[in-house]
Amino acid sequence: MPARPDDHLTIGEVIRRTGVPASALHFYERKGLIFSERGSGNQRIFPRHMLRRISLIIVAKRLDIRLSDVAEVFTTLPTDRAPTHKDWQRVSRIWKKQLEERRRAIENLEQELTGCIGCGCLSMKACLLLNPDDALGGRGPGPVRLQSAPPP
Amino acid sequence: MPARPDDHLTIGEVIRRTGVPASALHFYERKGLIFSERGSGNQRIFPRHMLRRISLIIVAKRLDIRLSDVAEVFTTLPTDRAPTHKDWQRVSRIWKKQLEERRRAIENLEQELTGCIGCGCLSMKACLLLNPDDALGGRGPGPVRLQSAPPP
DNA sequence: ATTTGACCTCAACCTCGGTTGAGCTGATGG
């Protein structure tokens, strides 16, 4: 039973409370997502409010948000205390928008695919599925550049 | 101007028609998604109908379908001729279902997140966002195992 | 005769989100 001050946790305690393994915590620390002080023997000592950040990382993982995006919103979070309810609302609304975007992208693909199921042409020059950002039509007949933008 | 028989293409021709770089074609071949005969100097000679398979791969990429899934549906495709319209319909309906599943998963997350924006507890033992497959409640009070299944 | 172009193979490298293992220290208990 470590006689830690009540607002600091060892990595073992953090692991028990969050379920996040040490290797991942180390990793997050290296990425600057979380941070710790160090104890007498160089052990990590986490301020208790770090649990909140870790919760946010766990949520982000569920939402398939990349850690770099997490890092970005984390720059707007206080480092010396737990994020407030308002902080959470801001962050979660950002992430909700990302979800919405993803959903809309999928809905668009569903539309396209539905249209193309009946067609089935898969023509390299005419098929919408094969030519996403299709500016096709302004360039007259003939072969059309695929996949990459025209060179400048 | 290579005097190829009209139903066979060099890799260069395939690249020009599909926009897929040689490195990717090599890769797809190693993965068993496409195949080629070899010419006098060991060059790949692609049967023309291979363009259809490549189209399917391109579509799958747009849909964020993994190559292993593509490989799976490809086992149901003819290897000696182009897939028929029916083949395409079967495959595209499978992929459409995958899109639907993904959309529904996102919709669920959106729901959860919306619920949690107001709450903001992010409690390690009570928060739905943090405890996905929550069997919570059958196990009484006290700390609840996170992330991993209970040991057997 | 040689240079160019198209093609080949094989091995190494990249990102992302970590995991695994080797080898170390420092505190605690018997």
Next chain:
DNA sequence: CCATCAGCTCAACCGAGGTTGAGGTCAAAT
């Protein structure tokens, strides 16, 4: 005195989906 545990660092590895580069071959053009 020594074992054990908790923690540390650093380097290597995984899988997905390729890309990049070195070095070799072959045929056509100069």
